[in-house]
Amino acid sequence: MPEVAGPGYERGVRAACLAFLAAVLVVLPLAVSRLLEAWGPVGTLGAPLAADVAVVLAARAYLDRRRPLRPVPEAVRPGGAVRPGGREYVVPRTLPPAPQVFVGRDEVVARLEAGLREAGRAPVLVLYGPGGIGKTALALVIAHRMARAHGDGQIYVPVGDLGSDGTSAERMRHEIAGAYAYALKNPDDELPGTADERIALFRRRAADRSLLILLDDVPPGIDLAGLIPDRPGCTTIITARRVPQGVPGSAVTHEPAPLAADASRDLLRLLLGSDRIDDSDATQTLVDACGGQPLALRLTAAALSQRPHWDLQFAVDSVLPARTRPERLDVSYGMLTSKERLALRSIGSIGEREFTGWMLAAASSADENVSEELAARLARAQFVARRGAGWGRTSFYVEDEVLRYARSRADREDGEQVRRDREEEVTRVRRDRRGRKPGVWVNDQVYRLMREGDLSGALTVAQQALDLAGEQDDRIAQAAACAALAEIFSELGDMPEAEEAALRAITVEHPGSSARANRCNGRIHRRLRELDKAKDFLDEALDFAEEAQDAGERARVLFERAYVLALQGNASAAHGDLELATRLRRSGVIGAETMEPTARWYQGAVFYAGGRLEESAEAFDHARRVSRRLGQCLWEAWTEQAAARVALDRELLDEATAAAEAGLELFTEMRNRYGAAHCRYVLGEIHLAQGARREAELALVEAAETFRACGDVWVERQVAGIVAELTGSTAG
Known part of the structure; x- marks a missing residue:
């Protein structure tokens, strides 16, 4: 559902605006990071890393995107496309920060780095091994040490999170190629639709450039042939459970070993502090139980940091089972919540290495949304790996070692009969799903939920319908679900996601x-x-x-x-x-009746575009009354925003304020950031008209950042132009 755009303010992004936004993006998060560090062990584990990641990625993305802009035209008229311009090549720098705490592998890092630097024209390093052994951390350390030698860019691709349907290896290749093409394309380029076209674009852009590529968590079965650059000066680092297909025979392969006892103790000491980690028997018991696995050690430290009143002996007695030979994952398992432990045992009952939210819901007798969240939490704890983090089918993958552990835990804690009951329930639900009609599901539920303003519910149903259509290999239903997702993402302002979903719907023909x-x-x-x-x-x-x-x-x-x-x-x-x-x-x-708000809204928008403000106001007022009567909260919210714009142009400031605030409240309740940004845009202009410059600046800066995040370049530039003029005149 569209917005009513305001008057054009295309004046470019001035230095004052950049300085203000840079302060928001950089200074504030850094201050928060340092404050969290001062809080002690909890802060030292996760908060600084999370804050620093946000600073690096947000600031770099914003500033890199701003610097190459072409001069902005003096005015933007209807019919003139305004897209990001740019220099011929924008250097991609998408590596996440290296881990702040890294011990026990200095010699390995030095040896592998030297091997890459001394290798041939396009060295490749593959780090393989079980989950939690520290492959990604090792890869990031090496990648950052070699980054300066690859001045044309460093590209990080989280392969395990790219798959949107979780089923096709070819689809994963398509997504990897898309990540390459997106990182290297010029700002005005369209992203190609097919994997071959994306790979071709990547090869053209990568020619004669020195790039470093990190392919993280490559799933089994993915053939990387054609996706590893063979240009001189290009380096590729790959992490995977096993060495993937398509890796050149000259590649260096390395399986990280478990950390030695001294290194394990050092890691715990750095994470928890020397006042808690000493040379006691309790420390040694924890170290031995974690088996040198960095993941187990970090999870243990994370849990203990949130329990500062626990001494280590109490932790050992509370977490470790009374067995002479505890398993390596016992400590990590003991640190999970009771709901997470039940979810893990239920995964063991499913008995499949790849599962989806509905399978976990059936096995654990829980709601599907709750099960999705529990699976996501287990993924963050690295017990499982997410295989579909996009808008399509979300699936999860569990390694043999974890699956065996989950099964043994289920048998010990729940009993064999409970495990069999769970397996039967999964089978029953699978049989029931085969009888559902996902296309009817989309038509009957998704669009109704959208009109009612339940965008989260509409998104969930559309995703589940796409999941089910994929299981049934129903291409027509898949197209219907993708078209619905395109509408939802468009409504939420996620322009790239909307275009990708629309493209998938169209390809079904x-x-x-x-x-x-x-x-x-x-x-x-x-x-x-x-x-x-x-x-x-x-x-x-x-x-x-x-x-x-x-x-x-x-x-x-x-x-x-x-x-x-x-x-x-x-x-x-x-x-x-x-x-x-x-x-x-x-x-x-x-x-037909449900389309009445739509008809009246567009009538008002057409009148507004033609400068017929009174007729526009009447049409929007009619749309407001009908949408309220029909319970169409989404159209009501957009109508309030549009009515506020019209009232502002008619200099009816009190009426404009009331409408904009009503729209903002509705959009906020729906968690529709894009619509809320449009209301803040109008409120900012109302504040300007009232002479409240500080309030205007706050509203407009927040709106501009939301439009930037959504990819709505045209409105972002208009709002940024106003902010630039406002902050410039304020500074003067």
């Missing part, structure tokens, strides 16, 4: 889903003020809707195209589309 996906693309490009592109997408959407004989979708496309035509200055054609859409809606379309 089902006319109904292609119509929705192209309409979504039209809305995205209209928001970016790429109006010619937007109209092309909408023309194509109209053709698909006619092919599908979907009068309701034809009406929705015509409403959107009317707005685009109005922004292009073609008022006659815009009103023609409005009239045709209205006739279609009233010609017996199923759910």
Whole structure:
């Protein structure tokens, strides 16, 4: 659902604005990091690292993106595309920070680094071994030591988190190639659709450049042939459970060994402090129980840091079982919450190395959303690995060692009969899912939930429908789910995700889903003020809707195209589309009444684009009343935002404030950051009109940052222009 854009303020990003935002991005997080460090052991474990990661990634992404911008035009008129310009090549630097605490592997680091520097034209290092042994930490340390030798960029690809459906190795190759292409493409380039095109773009961009690539957590079964650069001066580091296919025979392979006892003790001492870690028998017992596994040691330290009143002997007595030979994961398991332990034992009952949230829900007799969260928490603890962190099917992968441990725990604590009951329940739920119709699920639930403002619920249902459609190999239902996801992500302001979902829907070549996906693309490009592109997408959407004989979708496309035509200055054609859409809606379309807020909103938007403010206000007022009567919270929120914009232009500041605040409250309740940013944008301009410059600055800076995060470059630049002028005049 679209926004009503305000007047153009395209004045560029000035130095004062950059200084202010840099302070927000850098100084504040650093201060928080140092404060957390001062709190003691809890802070020393996670908080500084998390804060520093946020500082590095946020500041670097923001400043790198700003520096290469071309001069901004003096004005932006409807029909003129405003996209990020840039120099020919923007150096990618996406490596996460190296671990702050790293012990026991100095000799290994020096040897492997020397081996890479002395290797041939395109050295490759593969670090392999079981989860938790420290492969990623070792890879990051080596990568940062070699970063300066690769001045054209360092690219980090979290391969284990890229898969959006968790099933296809070829799809994972496609995602890896996409990560490469996205890192190296010019700002004005479109991201290619196929894996071959993405690899081709990567090879063109990587030619004659010295790059360092870190492929982290490559799953089994992924063939890396063609994805490892063989250009002179390029270095590739790979972490995986086993050496992947497609790795050149000249690659250096290394399996990190468990930490020695002295190094294990040093790691605990650095994480917990020397006042708690000494040479006592209790310390040695913990070290021995963790078996030299860095993950087990870190988990143990994390739990003990939150229990400062525990001495080590009490921890040993409380956590370790009364057995002469405890297993290596017993300490880590003992540090989990009771719900997490039950989830892990239930995973053992599932009996499969790859599982999804519904499987865990069936095995543990829990809600699916709760099970997803528990699985995610186990993934953060590295008991399992996430295999689908995107918007598609979310799955998890558990290594043989952890699966065996989970099974043994389930048998010891719950009994063999309970384990068999869990297995039977998973089988029953699987059989029940096969009888569901995911396409009907999307049409009956997702769009209703969106209209009602339950965006989280709509997203969950759409994701589950895509998951189920994948299990059933129902491509038409997959397309419907992807089209629905495109709409949801567009509504939430996640432009890249929306475009990717729309692309997947269109590739199925089902006319109904292609119509929705192209309409979504039209809305995205209209928001970016790429109006010619937007109209092309909408023309194509109209053709698909006619092919599908979907009068309701034809009406929705015509409403959107009317707005685009109005922004292009073609008022006659815009009103023609409005009239045709209205006739279609009233010609017996199923759910015609639910489209009334849509019709009135677009009517108001077209009037607004033509400068007919009183008629626009009347249309938005009608849309507000109807959306409230029908319980369509989402349209009500957008109507409040639009009404605030119109009232502001009519200099009715009290009315504008009331509408903008009402819209902001509704969007906040829906957790719709994009809509909330539009309301803050209007509130910032209202504050300016009232002379409240400080309040205006705060609202506009927050709005600009949200638009930047969403990828809405056009509105971001408008808001940043106002902030630049405001802060510049304030400084003067």
